[in-house]
Amino acid sequence: MARIEAEGLAIEYPLYHHNARSLKRRLMGATPRRLKEDPSHRVVVAALRDLTFTIERGERVALVGPNGAGKSTLLRTVAGIYEPVAGRLRVEGEIGSLIDPGAGMEALATGRENIVLRGLYRGMSEAEAEAMAEEVVAFADLGEFIDVQIRGYSAGMQVRLAFALATAMMPEILLMDEWFLAGDAEFMARAEERLKQLVTGADILMLATHDMAVVRRWCTRAIRIEGGVIIQDGTVDEVLGPA
Numbered sequence: 001m002a003r004i005e006a007e008g009l010a011i012e013y014p015l016y017h018h019n020a021r022s023l024k025r026r027l028m029g030a031t032p033r034r035l036k037e038d039p040s041h042r043v044v045v046a047a048l049r050d051l052t053f054t055i056e057r058g059e060r061v062a063l064v065g066p067n068g069a070g071k072s073t074l075l076r077t078v079a080g081i082y083e084p085v086a087g088r089l090r091v092e093g094e095i096g097s098l099i100d101p102g103a104g105m106e107a108l109a110t111g112r113e114n115i116v117l118r119g120l121y122r123g124m125s126e127a128e129a130e131a132m133a134e135e136v137v138a139f140a141d142l143g144e145f146i147d148v149q150i151r152g153y154s155a156g157m158q159v160r161l162a163f164a165l166a167t168a169m170m171p172e173i174l175l176m177d178e179w180f181l182a183g184d185a186e187f188m189a190r191a192e193e194r195l196k197q198l199v200t201g202a203d204i205l206m207l208a209t210h211d212m213a214v215v216r217r218w219c220t221r222a223i224r225i226e227g228g229v230i231i232q233d234g235t236v237d238e239v240l241g242p243a
Protein backbone atom coordinates (compact mmCIF):
# COMPACT_ATOMS: atom_id res chain seq x y z
CA MET A 1 0.00 0.00 0.00
CA ALA A 2 1.39 3.38 -1.02
CA ARG A 3 2.38 5.78 1.74
CA ILE A 4 4.95 8.53 2.27
CA GLU A 5 6.03 9.60 5.72
CA ALA A 6 8.58 12.28 6.55
CA GLU A 7 9.68 13.35 9.98
CA GLY A 8 12.07 16.24 10.61
CA LEU A 9 13.42 15.84 7.08
CA ALA A 10 16.32 18.10 6.06
CA ILE A 11 18.23 18.40 2.77
CA GLU A 12 21.35 20.45 2.13
CA TYR A 13 23.29 21.12 -1.06
CA PRO A 14 27.01 21.79 -0.69
CA LEU A 15 28.25 24.72 -2.78
CA TYR A 16 31.64 23.41 -3.78
CA HIS A 17 32.97 26.54 -5.43
CA HIS A 18 32.17 28.93 -2.61
CA ASN A 19 34.72 27.95 -0.05
CA ALA A 20 37.39 30.63 -0.53
CA ARG A 21 37.61 32.45 2.78
CA SER A 22 36.72 35.94 1.52
CA LEU A 23 33.79 34.69 -0.52
CA LYS A 24 32.59 32.61 2.39
CA ARG A 25 32.72 35.65 4.66
CA ARG A 26 30.65 37.62 2.16
CA LEU A 27 28.10 34.83 1.70
CA MET A 28 27.71 34.23 5.39
CA GLY A 29 27.94 37.90 6.36
CA ALA A 30 24.43 39.28 6.25
CA THR A 31 22.60 36.77 8.50
CA PRO A 32 21.71 34.43 5.63
CA ARG A 33 18.52 32.42 5.94
CA ARG A 34 19.45 29.45 3.84
CA LEU A 35 23.21 29.49 3.44
CA LYS A 36 25.18 28.03 6.30
CA GLU A 37 28.43 26.35 7.12
CA ASP A 38 28.23 22.62 7.79
CA PRO A 39 30.41 20.75 10.33
CA SER A 40 33.10 20.24 7.65
CA HIS A 41 33.18 24.03 7.05
CA ARG A 42 31.57 23.78 3.61
CA VAL A 43 29.04 26.40 2.54
CA VAL A 44 25.70 24.63 2.05
CA VAL A 45 22.19 25.64 1.00
CA ALA A 46 19.62 24.48 3.54
CA ALA A 47 17.13 23.49 0.83
CA LEU A 48 14.60 21.78 3.12
CA ARG A 49 14.33 22.05 6.89
CA ASP A 50 12.41 20.01 9.43
CA LEU A 51 9.67 18.74 7.11
CA THR A 52 7.09 16.53 8.77
CA PHE A 53 4.10 15.14 6.85
CA THR A 54 2.33 11.92 5.91
CA ILE A 55 0.72 11.26 2.56
CA GLU A 56 -1.76 8.39 2.42
CA ARG A 57 -3.12 6.36 -0.44
CA GLY A 58 -5.67 8.31 -2.51
CA GLU A 59 -4.14 11.73 -1.87
CA ARG A 60 -3.11 13.97 -4.74
CA VAL A 61 -0.80 16.55 -3.29
CA ALA A 62 0.31 19.82 -4.88
CA LEU A 63 3.59 21.37 -3.74
CA VAL A 64 3.26 25.12 -4.12
CA GLY A 65 5.50 28.06 -3.24
CA PRO A 66 7.83 30.62 -4.84
CA ASN A 67 10.95 29.94 -6.94
CA GLY A 68 13.61 28.26 -4.87
CA ALA A 69 11.16 27.22 -2.13
CA GLY A 70 12.27 23.59 -2.22
CA LYS A 71 9.47 21.90 -4.21
CA SER A 72 11.67 20.09 -6.72
CA THR A 73 14.13 19.17 -3.99
CA LEU A 74 11.32 17.49 -2.07
CA LEU A 75 10.22 15.54 -5.15
CA ARG A 76 13.79 14.42 -5.79
CA THR A 77 14.25 13.40 -2.17
CA VAL A 78 11.10 11.27 -2.23
CA ALA A 79 12.40 9.75 -5.50
CA GLY A 80 15.55 8.70 -3.62
CA ILE A 81 17.89 10.98 -5.59
CA TYR A 82 18.99 12.92 -2.49
CA GLU A 83 19.85 11.56 0.90
CA PRO A 84 18.47 13.52 3.90
CA VAL A 85 21.09 15.05 6.20
CA ALA A 86 18.64 14.81 9.09
CA GLY A 87 15.25 13.28 9.83
CA ARG A 88 13.52 10.24 8.47
CA LEU A 89 11.75 9.43 5.21
CA ARG A 90 9.75 6.30 4.55
CA VAL A 91 8.34 5.66 1.10
CA GLU A 92 6.16 2.59 0.50
CA GLY A 93 5.14 1.88 -3.09
CA GLU A 94 6.61 1.77 -6.54
CA ILE A 95 7.67 5.21 -7.75
CA GLY A 96 7.29 6.71 -11.17
CA SER A 97 9.06 10.00 -11.47
CA LEU A 98 8.49 12.66 -14.05
CA ILE A 99 10.91 15.11 -12.51
CA ASP A 100 13.80 15.50 -14.92
CA PRO A 101 13.15 14.54 -18.55
CA GLY A 102 16.33 12.48 -18.77
CA ALA A 103 16.21 10.95 -15.28
CA GLY A 104 16.48 7.20 -15.25
CA MET A 105 17.29 7.18 -18.98
CA GLU A 106 20.50 5.89 -20.47
CA ALA A 107 21.85 8.70 -22.68
CA LEU A 108 23.81 6.36 -24.93
CA ALA A 109 20.87 4.04 -25.58
CA THR A 110 18.14 4.76 -28.13
CA GLY A 111 14.59 5.67 -27.17
CA ARG A 112 13.41 2.16 -27.95
CA GLU A 113 16.26 0.56 -25.98
CA ASN A 114 15.48 2.77 -22.99
CA ILE A 115 11.87 1.61 -22.99
CA VAL A 116 12.84 -2.07 -23.10
CA LEU A 117 15.49 -1.55 -20.40
CA ARG A 118 12.94 0.08 -18.11
CA GLY A 119 10.54 -2.81 -18.61
CA LEU A 120 13.24 -5.36 -17.81
CA TYR A 121 14.27 -3.35 -14.77
CA ARG A 122 10.68 -3.49 -13.54
CA GLY A 123 10.73 -7.27 -13.82
CA MET A 124 9.02 -7.77 -17.20
CA SER A 125 10.10 -10.61 -19.45
CA GLU A 126 11.85 -9.67 -22.68
CA ALA A 127 8.66 -10.39 -24.67
CA GLU A 128 6.57 -8.23 -22.32
CA ALA A 129 9.10 -5.39 -22.47
CA GLU A 130 9.16 -5.56 -26.29
CA ALA A 131 5.36 -5.48 -26.39
CA MET A 132 5.25 -2.48 -24.08
CA ALA A 133 7.88 -0.78 -26.24
CA GLU A 134 5.63 -1.09 -29.30
CA GLU A 135 2.84 0.71 -27.49
CA VAL A 136 5.09 3.41 -26.04
CA VAL A 137 6.78 3.99 -29.40
CA ALA A 138 3.40 4.47 -31.07
CA PHE A 139 2.26 6.97 -28.45
CA ALA A 140 5.54 8.92 -28.20
CA ASP A 141 5.36 9.36 -31.99
CA LEU A 142 9.01 10.27 -32.39
CA GLY A 143 9.27 8.84 -35.87
CA GLU A 144 12.75 7.72 -36.85
CA PHE A 145 14.22 9.34 -33.71
CA ILE A 146 12.99 6.45 -31.60
CA ASP A 147 16.06 4.55 -32.85
CA VAL A 148 18.49 7.40 -32.17
CA GLN A 149 20.49 7.69 -28.91
CA ILE A 150 18.52 9.92 -26.58
CA ARG A 151 21.45 12.28 -26.05
CA GLY A 152 20.46 13.53 -29.49
CA TYR A 153 16.88 14.39 -28.40
CA SER A 154 15.49 17.87 -27.93
CA ALA A 155 13.98 18.66 -24.50
CA GLY A 156 10.48 18.25 -25.93
CA MET A 157 11.34 14.87 -27.45
CA GLN A 158 12.60 13.69 -24.05
CA VAL A 159 9.35 14.84 -22.49
CA ARG A 160 7.35 12.83 -25.01
CA LEU A 161 9.36 9.71 -24.35
CA ALA A 162 9.25 10.11 -20.55
CA PHE A 163 5.52 10.73 -20.68
CA ALA A 164 4.71 7.79 -22.92
CA LEU A 165 6.86 5.52 -20.78
CA ALA A 166 5.39 6.67 -17.47
CA THR A 167 1.83 6.24 -18.66
CA ALA A 168 2.60 2.72 -19.83
CA MET A 169 4.09 1.73 -16.45
CA MET A 170 1.36 3.08 -14.12
CA PRO A 171 3.35 3.66 -10.94
CA GLU A 172 1.80 3.56 -7.44
CA ILE A 173 3.43 6.84 -6.48
CA LEU A 174 3.65 9.44 -9.23
CA LEU A 175 6.09 12.32 -8.71
CA MET A 176 5.68 15.07 -11.24
CA ASP A 177 7.25 18.46 -11.90
CA GLU A 178 5.17 20.91 -13.90
CA TRP A 179 7.43 21.06 -16.96
CA PHE A 180 5.85 17.73 -17.68
CA LEU A 181 2.50 19.33 -18.39
CA ALA A 182 4.10 21.63 -20.95
CA GLY A 183 4.52 19.54 -24.08
CA ASP A 184 3.54 21.05 -27.41
CA ALA A 185 -0.16 21.68 -27.91
CA GLU A 186 -0.76 18.85 -30.36
CA PHE A 187 0.95 16.31 -28.11
CA MET A 188 -0.76 17.50 -24.91
CA ALA A 189 -4.18 17.31 -26.55
CA ARG A 190 -3.42 13.71 -27.46
CA ALA A 191 -1.90 13.06 -24.03
CA GLU A 192 -4.83 14.44 -22.04
CA GLU A 193 -6.70 11.15 -21.65
CA ARG A 194 -3.56 9.25 -20.71
CA LEU A 195 -2.55 11.93 -18.26
CA LYS A 196 -5.93 11.65 -16.58
CA GLN A 197 -5.54 7.88 -16.31
CA LEU A 198 -2.03 8.25 -14.97
CA VAL A 199 -2.94 10.84 -12.34
CA THR A 200 -6.11 9.17 -11.16
CA GLY A 201 -4.66 5.66 -11.48
CA ALA A 202 -1.70 6.33 -9.18
CA ASP A 203 -2.29 5.70 -5.47
CA ILE A 204 -0.43 8.91 -4.63
CA LEU A 205 0.37 11.97 -6.74
CA MET A 206 2.90 14.63 -5.71
CA LEU A 207 2.97 17.51 -8.17
CA ALA A 208 5.19 20.61 -7.96
CA THR A 209 3.59 23.51 -9.79
CA HIS A 210 3.05 27.25 -10.04
CA ASP A 211 -0.22 26.81 -11.92
CA MET A 212 -3.12 27.09 -9.49
CA ALA A 213 -5.65 25.98 -12.11
CA VAL A 214 -3.70 22.72 -12.37
CA VAL A 215 -3.75 22.38 -8.57
CA ARG A 216 -7.52 22.86 -8.41
CA ARG A 217 -8.06 20.48 -11.27
CA TRP A 218 -5.85 17.58 -10.20
CA CYS A 219 -5.16 17.81 -6.48
CA THR A 220 -6.96 17.07 -3.20
CA ARG A 221 -4.38 18.61 -0.89
CA ALA A 222 -1.76 21.36 -1.07
CA ILE A 223 1.47 21.86 0.83
CA ARG A 224 2.92 25.37 0.69
CA ILE A 225 6.68 25.53 1.07
CA GLU A 226 8.65 28.75 1.54
CA GLY A 227 12.33 29.04 2.24
CA GLY A 228 12.60 25.28 2.66
CA VAL A 229 9.92 24.90 5.34
CA ILE A 230 6.26 23.93 5.21
CA ILE A 231 4.14 26.93 6.04
CA GLN A 232 0.70 25.52 5.14
CA ASP A 233 -0.72 22.03 4.64
CA GLY A 234 -4.40 21.40 4.01
CA THR A 235 -7.11 20.93 1.44
CA VAL A 236 -6.69 22.86 -1.81
CA ASP A 237 -9.36 25.38 -0.75
CA GLU A 238 -7.74 25.87 2.64
CA VAL A 239 -4.32 26.57 1.17
CA LEU A 240 -5.27 28.51 -1.99
CA GLY A 241 -8.47 30.02 -0.71
CA PRO A 242 -11.87 29.20 -2.23
CA ALA A 243 -12.02 29.17 -6.03
Ligand SMILES: Nc1ncnc2c1ncn2[C@@H]1O[C@H](COP(=O)(O)OP(=O)(O)OP(=O)(O)O)[C@@H](O)[C@H]1O
Nearest residue numbers: 013014045047065066067068069070071072073074
Ligand atom coordinates in the same frame (compact mmCIF):
# COMPACT_ATOMS: atom_id res chain seq x y z
N1 LIG B 1 21.99 21.31 -7.40
C1 LIG B 1 21.89 22.30 -6.51
N2 LIG B 1 23.01 22.80 -5.91
C2 LIG B 1 22.91 23.80 -5.01
N3 LIG B 1 21.75 24.37 -4.62
C3 LIG B 1 20.63 23.92 -5.19
C4 LIG B 1 20.63 22.89 -6.17
N4 LIG B 1 19.34 22.65 -6.55
C5 LIG B 1 18.59 23.52 -5.84
N5 LIG B 1 19.35 24.28 -5.03
C6 LIG B 1 18.88 25.31 -4.07
O1 LIG B 1 17.92 24.70 -3.22
C7 LIG B 1 16.83 25.56 -2.98
C8 LIG B 1 15.54 24.87 -3.39
O2 LIG B 1 15.50 24.70 -4.82
P1 LIG B 1 14.35 23.90 -5.59
O3 LIG B 1 14.82 23.70 -6.98
O4 LIG B 1 13.95 22.72 -4.80
O5 LIG B 1 13.16 24.98 -5.54
P2 LIG B 1 11.74 24.96 -6.28
O6 LIG B 1 10.72 25.30 -5.22
O7 LIG B 1 11.54 23.72 -7.03
O8 LIG B 1 11.91 26.22 -7.25
P3 LIG B 1 11.27 26.57 -8.71
O9 LIG B 1 9.82 26.92 -8.47
O10 LIG B 1 12.09 27.77 -9.09
O11 LIG B 1 11.48 25.38 -9.59
C9 LIG B 1 17.12 26.87 -3.74
O12 LIG B 1 17.68 27.78 -2.84
C10 LIG B 1 18.16 26.45 -4.78
O13 LIG B 1 19.04 27.53 -5.02
